Amino acid sequence: MTDHDATASETEADEPHADAALSAGRRIKVLTILVVLVASALGFLAWSQTWSTLQLSGSESVAATITVPGSVAAPALSALSLAGIALAGALAIAGPVVRLVLGVLELVLGASVLWSSIAAATDPVAAGASSVTTTTGVAGSSSVRSLITGHDATLWPAAAIVAGALMVIAGLLVLVTVRRWPASGRKYQAVVFEDASGARSTDPGDFFDDGSTAPEPKATRRERSDAAVDDWDDLTRGDDPTR
Structure with missing residues (x-):
């Protein structure tokens, strides 16, 4: 019998005791x-x-x-x-x-x-x-x-x-x-949402743009905003053409 099999057998033997203690x-x-x-x-x-x-x-x-x-x-x-x-x-x-x-x-x-x-x-x-x-x-x-x-x-x-x-x-x-x-049920605990990138929040609205149904993390929106500012500076060479 391998060590893995022995560990598995011990785990299976402990499960009835754990269930009995929980009950x-x-x-x-x-x-x-x-x-x-x-x-x-x-x-x-x-x-x-x-x-x-x-x-x-x-x-x-x-x-x-x-x-x-x-x-x-x-x-x-x-x-x-x-x-x-x-x-x-x-x-x-x-x-x-x-x-x-x-x-x-x-x-x-x-x-x-x-x-x-x-x-x-x-x-x-x-x-x-x-x-x-x-x-x-x-x-x-x-x-x-x-x-x-x-x-x-x-x-x-x-x-x-x-x-x-x-x-x-x-x-x-x-x-x-x-x-x-036994511990209290999870229904009494706060719900935490997590998107595909791993960002977590208790407010699902944090993962959506206003008026949009496509999920987008706040970090991505900030990166796009910074990129837009850089592109504007490159095009205007630091001068505001509206003045």
């Missing part, structure tokens, strides 16, 4: 982006639901119960979730360096969602204080707490916590597997 990287990329989308959508859904119900002390002038939506308990959750959805779209076309930045950003978004959700879940009275103030007109932390006799929490704060945890996991997954992702 695995593509699956990891799709899975990571899917986790980011699902976590962000879950966080936004939780933000739009009721998080708790507060029972007030008996009074004929105020309602007996007040419902606290996620938009009141964790108002930042909507912006954080929408940012996560936008980040998923950016991940689909980003290069390796930008993916690292996006991975760190996803970690920050997930940590922020966790912090906001846990704070509201552990203290529903404080999370719903603004709703109590709007309904009763009573302000101040101690005054509001004195009106609350009990509260019932829903599952949506826990769902928001899960969303934040998934966002953190997705950010870590991006940072760990960033080098295994």
